[in-house]
Amino acid sequence: MIVLKFGGTSVANAQNISKTIDIVYNKSKEKKLAVVVSAFSGVTDLLILAGKTASVKDKSYKDIVSQIEKKHKDAIDELIPLSEQSDIINTINHEINLLKTLLDGCYLLGELSNRTADIVAGFGELLSSQIIAVALKQKVSNSSFKDSREVIKTNSNFGKANVDFDITNTLISDYFKNNDFQVVLFPGFIASSVDGNTTTLGRGGSDYTAAIIAAAVKAEVLEIWTDVNGMFTSNPKIVKQAQPIETISYQEAMELSHFGAKVLYPPTIQPVLNDSIPIFIKNTFEPEVYGTLISNHPAATNNPIKGISHIDNIALLTLEGSGMIGVAGSSKRLFEVLSNESINVIFITQASSEHSICIGILNADADKAKTAIDKAFELEIAQNKIDECIVEKDLCIVALVGESMKNHQGISGKMFSTLGKNNVNIRAIAQGASERNISVVVNEKDVKKALNTLHERFFEDNTKQLNLFVMGIGNVGEKFIDQISQQKKFLKENLKINLRVIALSNSRKMVFDEEGIYLKDWKTTVDQGETANVDNFIARAKDLNLRNSIFVDITANYDIANIYDKFLKESIAVVTCNKIACSSEYDNYKNLKNLSRKYNAPFLFETNVGAGLPIIDTLKHLIASGDKVNRINAVLSGSLNFIFNNFSETYNFHDVVKEAGIQGFTEPDPKIDLSGVDVARKILILIRESGYKMEMEDIVNNSFLPKECMETTNNDDFFKSLIKHAAHFDNLLAEAKAKNSRLKFVASFENGKASVGLQFIPSDSPFYNLEGKDNIVQFYTDRYVDQPLLIKGAGAGAAVTASGIFADVIRIGNV
Template identity: 35%
Template sequence: MKRNVRVMKFGGTSVGDAQCIERSAEIIARAAQSSPVVAVVSAMGGVTNRLIEAAQRAASGEEAMACEMIASLRTQHETALQALVADPAERSATGAEIERICAHAMNLCRGTALLRELTPRTLAAISSTGELLSARLMAATLRRLGLKAQAVDATELIITDDQYEQAEPLMEETREASRRRLFALLDDGTTPVVTGFIGATATGVLTTLGRGGSDYSATILGAALDAAEIIIWTDVDGVMTADPRLVPEARTLDEISYAEAAELAYFGAKVLHPKTLRPITEAGIPVWIRNSFAPDRRGTKITSAGHRARNGVKAITAIGDVSLITVGGRGIVGAPEAVAKTFAATASARANVLLISQASSQNDICFVVPSKEAGKTLEALRRAFAPDIQHHQVEHITVDHEVAIVAAVGEGMRGTLGIAGRIFSALGREGINIIAIAQGSSEYNISFVVEASAMKKAVATIHKEFGLESASAPRSETHELQAERA
């Protein structure tokens, strides 16, 4: 039987300190009055980065520094506990949990320093410490507010493969484990507070879902529980028509589709983890993006249908800190194996290819990867094409670090004539040079490469061309939001 469960995920800024945890706990407590809630929490803002640094310092032999960093995090969470919980027994019990979790992280750092080796499995275990801590703080705060609440480690719920730092869920096993554990708590009137970002293999070894993976945790659990909806609480009002740092006139979108949200996440919109929507698309579970610092604001609703933008384009996004790699030369014309060799080499370097473009003449193949992956990708290509370069079949393999990707996104672009013409005419009027272009067969986006220095101007130009700053204002609050407050 389908239950009216809501999954609420709180990001690092929403649990960033005692005041933020208090505010988020009040959101959960209010929502729990009308329907069962499963909360998913990230680590406090910045904590995961510090844990990774501690692990890396330990691997370099800096054991004392690594342990000092863990001790600092323990103090940070103990200070938050003092502010959040007054009851001596509750404070003592939660404090003991904080001490236990931090002691385990310290022991892992000591072992890493002794071996001078940081394995993916150990890094996953150390980097997950922040979620374990914040779940305990949130559960304790909810109990202080009068709820029955319990911290639940996602290692009991989300069963994954053994890719320790980029694990993928095994959904059948996850569904069974999550429903068994969480429904028992919900039936008892207990609000579970689940650690985001982490899971475990079938044998119980901790894994992580990748940086920013707490969003992914929420939708995995939402799908497993057949949730009524998923709400991702963050520090922005929702998905915007553009990054407001690039376009001050950008506005919050009222509603978008799964496909549009996935394109925006892939092309740099940081409000969603790129994998977030995978688990729930088939089930059609709505996802809300809302602001925990302004919980009365409606936010953005993500659904299977969304709604069509009047001009086709719904939002503009951009990715900086990327590099354009080009493999070219007259010798590869009509040589299909050149394409296969290019991407076999790229795959061997485990590079994330963000955009691909090839001229019909096949003189050049160019693609974009994150700048941090450009070096290893270039090395892999030069090894793969060494004989071809020697015989002048391939004339050059080059990299340009001073580029950016800009993408125009909208389901309404499909079948709307003249979208590409308007985009490129507007960019031409502003003197913005286009280096490469790509458009998927889905026609949900047109993406192109420009000089990095022109990224901001390109985004603002397209945003203005399609009148995204003057589209209709968000609707008044819907019955969904009103029901939540009832």
């Protein structure tokens, strides 16, 4: 015999019930079946609501009953031929009238006893099962209905009764010995006490009903039919990459179901465990899918982790004090108090010093538990031997589950480090000696990040998802997005990095998509977005709380440079080509570096100097290896190098500056480049990264621009001034030619002093042949004394700057 159980979604409506009946019909051709069904989806909740509503003298319970009645009679109309409806309608009318009578009594008395609540809650299964039994008989004539209350006997613990298996097993066994039906259909969830009162087996108890019957008849298999393709490696509603688990042990399944895997009611496994009856979790809507097999001997896999589960709405209670050390019975007293209050303990951890005990319970029980514990220990609290019970709410338990974890070293270390890297604070830890389960308590707001991060670490072939929040989508930003679109597949296949752009913003519009913005048409998406607002951008990024989040600043904006700390404090990495932050006050620069370390959030700005050239990265490696920078000589402005390389008698200064802007080599305000401010920022950043403390005003700026050019306030006036002072620039060019030199804007640092300015570079200098928009940097260090370490290459342009930003993002992915 096979036992099948169909959950609420499988019998939610006539269409789903028809699918359920088809499955039963096909299986009944080969085996005898016992079929257990739940209430129609949502009906049990309506019944409980009706009971509570009636008990507070609210007449709207009658409307709820009418809604329940209509739902079932609609199903009769759709499932059962009109000629066959008379008897089942009479049955349903009888049950509904009984329900109304009970609720009327609750209304008159103004109370709802546990006993009455069980009877009311059980009507859902009674109604659904009798309708489905009649519908089934249309297709399987040799089928019958059996009231579970006649064969499953319990004590009188209303709400979650305990089964008397000696009586129950005998009744079930005798029933099947004395009938020859091919299919017998039972209502789930309900049972009766030995003195005949209706009891229930707890929410989810229909699974338990099926397991009880399967154990009693020694079934070949117990099949739990639901709306998903088995048990998953994590909750697929939260972790989109969650995968079905093909095979799993009874113990692993119990752990996962206890820690929130709602596809299986935790007590279900116990009745079938002793007889090693396998359990299949199957999908009513995709019956051909394998599902999950739960047995004693699951197939071996390379991954020691079978699943990651969680329980929401947890409160952590801590009892601590010196009065507990070495005092026998403290734990016993604590747990007795909770037991007397019928409070279920979900999580326990205790310091080896016996100084404190920490337990996890449901949020709803926290206040009641604290009151009871403080009362039980009031003498010790009054004597300052024990502190008052500490309560922390709005927490969540996350559990790694796997039978083979005990045979693999470092699982807990990987778990903790993975959560730590994403700034998921662990409030408490518990691990049993069996090492089948490692549980941690985290803030509820971090549960999505925690589950996704852990799933990525243990199940996704170490693929790391990076979530980008991009601000600034002009020339460089556009190239950056194009590079992501082009390289996305390569990165995933070769570097195990999954890049997703979650947000895009310019000065006018911004757009967010938690699942990742479709990049093929991103410009249209942004144009149709909401009004850009920096504060809202920060708040949205914070609220999404995604793992491996990176804020990418591709602007030259002061205000944007001043918000990096807000991201770093949320463990959101910052990648920027904006030089303003790192060249601001030294204390601000150091604060950002410190926040990066404190919150484990990378702060990368390779493109601040040399665009895509690995200048800062190389410098960091020098310092990290113990070298010391003593002197720096550099041409750090690709735009100025382009300008002076192209400036000639036939190509005037004004025109070449214009062309540099068109090609994206200058800042939006070209005066920043030509005034030397941009180069001063760059050398300042190199000086600071070399380990020296310096401010912007400490750098001598020998500007080559006439005073009138410097004093302009907009680009139009600036370019007009370049034309007006053309002779000044022509004279500089003539002087360079007379000296057989070339004009280069050079930055220097030595002996704690720094300067930037236009220089006449002789032909024997390595700077002389620097072409196009190239940069060059010379580092003289303790190791590179006579011959400097030299880095040279393209130092300006949208594409190379974008590639430098891209490289910083990949560095974070490889951490």
